Amino acid sequence: MSDKLAAQPGMTGTGIKDAAASKARLRLWLKLLKATKHVEAELRENFRTGFDTTLPRFDVMAALYRIEQGLKMSELSSVLRVSNGNVTGIVDRLVDDGILVRIPVDNDRRATTVRLTKAGREQFEAMAASHEAWIDTLLDGINVSEVQHLSEQLECIARKSTKGED
Amino acid sequence: MSDKLAAQPGMTGTGIKDAAASKARLRLWLKLLKATKHVEAELRENFRTGFDTTLPRFDVMAALYRIEQGLKMSELSSVLRVSNGNVTGIVDRLVDDGILVRIPVDNDRRATTVRLTKAGREQFEAMAASHEAWIDTLLDGINVSEVQHLSEQLECIARKSTKGED
């Protein structure tokens, strides 16, 4: 399987598709996916054994930790980029566990605000510290001086998704 | 928020943790996750509207396409890095749809081999072509000359997961 297809004159710089570049991007995507899944699997295991919780629960808590006054359900699903129904289920369980409270919104009986409880804030702080340490270990193969460069490449991929105020 | 915490003499090169590097890795991880989720969401939508199928089904078919003689259930879950029970469910549905067949293994009545049908192979070929084109579009923000470099960084992250033959 030769990789030389791209070398033909008259193809580079035109709108014509480059088969070798396409294969290279495909391989890159598979690696990106593999690296991400690996880290996610480790994090899931760590959250499970260390805190008896899950990554999606942590994500919800992280979003709410920064916004002390809480977020409406729709804002939460928008920030986390998951469906409304998904957030409903995760929030239900977190409320059952005393980590979140639902607060009615004045002048709009359709909406609810969701906020971390004191216990929820404390639990999050402990988990966030561990989370950062886990990431630090899992990504320690990456040269820190490369981080900026790598970040920019990744921004290019995600750029169409949002205005990215992350 | 200053990024200068790492610049203190006596900390670099020691076993002492570097807080700024840790934060940088955390931000990098969040970007990696965002980029991956974005591409995955686009692919899911494309598979759904274009072929009325899903990414996990495609993954199973892709693994089996390369191995014409088929794979045992346990080999499949090992290659795809998902649980045995997960593979059972996906394979069940693919068999129902005539895409896969289960074949008994000689001399071991515990095991089953799973193989693509002719229809399955044909469907996969069509989907794989579209898949590659979708990836090409989704990753076109990445300079192809960067691909090799980026790949190496990603290998560093996933390195502990397996001997990595893809």
Add this chain to the structure above:
DNA sequence: CGAATATATTTCAAGCATAAAATTTTTATG
């Protein structure tokens, strides 16, 4: 006002994913 439309959320059905328990068959060993 009242009907149509829009918005916020939940419910539902289906599928994906895991970990742990159960089942079936094979292999090892006393």
Add this chain to the structure above:
DNA sequence: CATAAAAATTTTATGCTTGAAATATATTCG
């Protein structure tokens, strides 16, 4: 050979995820 241990797979319980339908409330405008 019989029983114990190991291996391959399925089943079960639980939770995440989506898209679509349903519900409830708000808003618009004729």
